[in-house]
Amino acid sequence: MRVSVIGGSTVTESEAKTAERVGRRLAENGHTVVCGGLGGVMKAACRGASEEGGRTIGVLPGEDRAAANPYVDVPVATGLGHARNALVVMNGDAVIAVDGGVGTLSELGLAGVFDRPIAGLGTHDAPGVKAVESAADAVAYVESAVEPGGEER
Numbered sequence: 524m525r526v527s528v529i530g531g532s533t534v535t536e537s538e539a540k541t542a543e544r545v546g547r548r549l550a551e552n553g554h555t556v557v558c559g560g561l562g563g564v565m566k567a568a569c570r571g572a573s574e575e576g577g578r579t580i581g582v583l584p585g586e587d588r589a590a591a592n593p594y595v596d597v598p599v600a601t602g603l604g605h606a607r608n609a610l611v612v613m614n615g616d617a618v619i620a621v622d623g624g625v626g627t628l629s630e631l632g633l634a635g636v637f638d639r640p641i642a643g644l645g646t647h648d649a650p651g652v653k654a655v656e657s658a659a660d661a662v663a664y665v666e667s668a669v670e671p672g673g674e675e676r
Contacts, residue, residue, distance in 0.1 A: 524669055527557045527615030529630045530564025530623040530646065538622045541644055542567035544658035545619055550577025552662060557582065557615045559607070560591040560598055564621045569594030582611045609633050617665035620646040640668030
């Protein structure tokens, strides 16, 4: 399954480690990471997935695929700015949020609109967000919420 990992573009070392663990666990379990393709949570999640041999997709706000962080396997240039947040969420079967500001909040809202299961690690307390304590819990939650083949349970 594809899992959209969302969160802050600037993060603390602790938040980066959490996002890296999320990416690593997703890759270990055979899932693809979808993200916004830039820094912070996005880069850390992609790094974790890449180090485990996982696949990563970065949906970029600009027109230059080369702007993606070095751990993105498939950069998708959109030229849409923040409007690309809808594409980040739509291209995952579920969402894991780590930290985040207003951009992450917009993605959480879109995840609700698109009926995606959402696990949250230290992120906004928003409708539909299942607060979890660890990367393992986040991955287990989204796996339990999505049927094989991407259909929500």
